Amino acid sequence: MELKNAKLVVIITEAAIESNIISLIKSMGIKGYTIYHGVTGEGDRGVRFGSGGLGGFGENVRIETVISSEEKAEKVMREVCEQYLNNYAGIVYATDVRVIRIEKFSKK
Numbered sequence: 001m002e003l004k005n006a007k008l009v010v011i012i013t014e015a016a017i018e019s020n021i022i023s024l025i026k027s028m029g030i031k032g033y034t035i036y037h038g039v040t041g042e043g044d045r046g047v048r049f050g051s052g053g054l055g056g057f058g059e060n061v062r063i064e065t066v067i068s069s070e071e072k073a074e075k076v077m078r079e080v081c082e083q084y085l086n087n088y089a090g091i092v093y094a095t096d097v098r099v100i101r102i103e104k105f106s107k108k
Contacts (some may be wrong), residue, residue: 001100006066007073008097011080012039013090015059024083025065025076036062060089067101 011021018035025033039060067073077092084090 001102003098004068006068006097006099007094009060009065009067009073009076009094011063011092012015012060013063013080013084014088015028015061017084017088018061018063020084021063021080024079025063028072028076028079030065030067030072030076033063035064036064063100066097068099095098 013021015037022033022035038057040060041060065076067076073094077094080090080092084094
């Protein structure tokens with residue numbers, strides 16, 4: 001096991017486009033992601049409430065993926081922004097992370 005540098009890309013956006021975002025990142029060769037439902041918050045496009053959607057604007061989701069290449073992480077961020085965030089509320093950001101994994105599932 002070895003520690004490796006990577007980027008954690010976080011996409012917080014409307015639940016209505018969750019499947020579109022997942023399809024996009026999969027088409028870019030990203031295999032793993034985590035989705036959090038019922039994300040709440042407030043921004044330029046109003047207040048969003050969690051599960052139950054009582055805010056009138058619907059629910060948000062948080063999609064996280066760890067990407068080993070900085071260039072690929074930036075490409076994911078740009079594509080999500082360009083394709084979706086002109087018409088839907090959201091933000092995309094990345095941060096540096098250190099990852100350690102057991103490689104028993106990877107192909108050798």
